[in-house]
Amino acid sequence: MTTEIKGANILAALENQGYRSTLPRREIVENLEKRSDGFTAEDLVRDLPHIGRATVFRTIKLLMESGIICKLSLLNGEPRYSMAHAEHHHHTVCVTCGAIGEFHAGTIERLLRLIGNEVGGAIIGHRIELYISCATCARENRPVPSIGHLRVS
Amino acid sequence: MTTEIKGANILAALENQGYRSTLPRREIVENLEKRSDGFTAEDLVRDLPHIGRATVFRTIKLLMESGIICKLSLLNGEPRYSMAHAEHHHHTVCVTCGAIGEFHAGTIERLLRLIGNEVGGAIIGHRIELYISCATCARENRPVPSIGHLRVS
DNA sequence: GCATCTATTGAGACAAGGTATCTTTGTATT
DNA sequence: AATACAAAGATACCTTGTCTCAATAGATGC
Numbered sequence: 001m002t003t004e005i006k007g008a009n010i011l012a013a014l015e016n017q018g019y020r021s022t023l024p025r026r027e028i029v030e031n032l033e034k035r036s037d038g039f040t041a042e043d044l045v046r047d048l049p050h051i052g053r054a055t056v057f058r059t060i061k062l063l064m065e066s067g068i069i070c071k072l073s074l075l076n077g078e079p080r081y082s083m084a085h086a087e088h089h090h091h092t093v094c095v096t097c098g099a100i101g102e103f104h105a106g107t108i109e110r111l112l113r114l115i116g117n118e119v120g121g122a123i124i125g126h127r128i129e130l131y132i133s134c135a136t137c138a139r140e141n142r143p144v145p146s147i148g149h150l151r152v153s
Numbered sequence: 154m155t156t157e158i159k160g161a162n163i164l165a166a167l168e169n170q171g172y173r174s175t176l177p178r179r180e181i182v183e184n185l186e187k188r189s190d191g192f193t194a195e196d197l198v199r200d201l202p203h204i205g206r207a208t209v210f211r212t213i214k215l216l217m218e219s220g221i222i223c224k225l226s227l228l229n230g231e232p233r234y235s236m237a238h239a240e241h242h243h244h245t246v247c248v249t250c251g252a253i254g255e256f257h258a259g260t261i262e263r264l265l266r267l268i269g270n271e272v273g274g275a276i277i278g279h280r281i282e283l284y285i286s287c288a289t290c291a292r293e294n295r296p297v298p299s300i301g302h303l304r305v306s
Numbered sequence: 307g308c309a310t311c312t313a314t315t316g317a318g319a320c321a322a323g324g325t326a327t328c329t330t331t332g333t334a335t336t
Numbered sequence: 337a338a339t340a341c342a343a344a345g346a347t348a349c350c351t352t353g354t355c356t357c358a359a360t361a362g363a364t365g366c
Contacts, residue, residue: 020333020342041323052345057324073226073280079323088303092272103272108264112283119245119256121287125303127226128281130265134274146218150278173313173362194352205316210353232352 010068017066024051028059032069038080038093038100074098075131075145090127094134096142103130163221170219177204181212185222191233191246191253227251228284228298243280247287249295256283 010029011021019025031047032039044056060081063069070084072091082091082100088109092101108128116123133144163182164174172178184200185192197209213234216222223237225244235244235253241262245254261281269276286297 018342022332022343024344052347054325054346055344058343061324071230073230077224077232079230092274094274095277101272103268105264105268108261108268111258111261111264112281115256115258116283116285119254119283119285121245121247121285121289122291122297124248124284124286124297126281126283127303128265128279130269130272130279131277132269132272132274133277136274138275144275144277150280171313175314175362177315205318207317207354208315211314214353 010063013066013068014062019062024048024055025059025062027051028056029063032063032083035083038072038082038098040078040080072100072127072129075150090130092130092132092134094137095131095144096133096137099134099136101132101134163216166219166221167215172215177201177208178212178215180204181209182216185216185236188236191225191235191251193231193233225253225280225282228303243283245283245285245287247290248284248297249286249290252287252289254285254287 011026014025015021027048028044028051031044041056041060044060045051045053048056060069064071064081067084067087069081072080072082072093074080074093075095080093080098080100082102085102086104089102089104090108092103093099094101112126113123131150133142164179167178168174180201181197181204184197194210194213197213198204198206201209213222217224217234220237220240222234225233225235225246227233227246228248233246233251233253235255238255239257242255242257243261245256246252247254265279266276284303286295
């Protein structure tokens with residue numbers, strides 16, 4: 001029931017926005033399709049050594065602006081990218097293995113909008129990252145790092 | 154009604170954790186007290202040129218681990234630090250002027266805990282940033298940048 | 307007050323993640 | 337096919353930190 005844009009459709013989406021369909025872009029999109037979890041820019045650079053570093057970053061930026069991939073932060077601030085499977089959503093990040101999940105929560109959206117009123121000014125958007133110890137890591141009792149003020153009381 | 158730790162108390166807190174009260178640390182803490190809004194590491198480096206860059210970063214890390222300051226992200230991912238006025242809290246970030254605010258929302262905490270159950274695995278903590286156009290910027294109609302998948306529908 | 311022990315500092319090299327510049331190449335269009 | 341301009345590649349550069357290592361300075365015992 002996800003509204004994932006994929007394959008040729010991604011390129012088509014870019015073309016509709018006036019961007020050209022080039023070989024590097026096709027290769028990057030193709031590579032992304034194989035990925036089910038979070039990835040780094042360097043993953044792509046490593047996987048596609050004949051494509052320039054700058055091009056990889058430029059394409060990532062393009063895909064982000066088009067809402068096709070999104071960027072999130074591990075606990076320590078390390079960046080990760082992941083395919084955007086839904087229009088607006090949030091991420092779960094496993095603090096031990098780094099696995100990325102996705103969730104949607106209408107109630108939170110509504111709440112945040114209310115809070116926006118209280119806070120003064122116009123609410124534009126938000127970022128929510130939920131740090132978890134994923135099912136596998138929790139089962140294996142892998143030690144959870146200290147997370148400072150991000151912890152839940 | 155905030156539980157802000159300040160001045161000598163910050164140093165005392167560090168000493169209680171076994172850290173020494175050194176001149177650079179005192180100067181950094183003193184400088185931080187003057188700040189009411191978000192700041193960058195480079196702000197401190199610039200303000201305290203006789204203190205080494207590494208020491209500034211080391212002290213920031215220390216203060217973060219002690220829960221005295223916290224780190225957050227502007228829309229574009231740029232890091233900002235801000236004094237932690239409450240135990241566990243979240244931030245509002247003005248997307249046009251970068252002003253940092255703070256809010257607390259028990260309801261969201263509870264909700265996220267519920268979502269944690271659904272998501273599978275153990276919930277450890279979370280990060281929430283609410284992007285706004287602050288009262289001043291909204292009044293002056295300053296243009297809001299595109300924010301990709303972070304926007305609220 | 308002085309010696310000592312060790313945490314901390316400063317300087318500077320290094321690393322990750324990304325952007326800017328500039329020339330060459332590739333794509334869409336006529 | 338010719339052309340115009342978007343995009344690529346190479347590379348230098350920037351920002352935000354971290355690491356190393358010798359020199360220094362707090363805390364402590366005497």
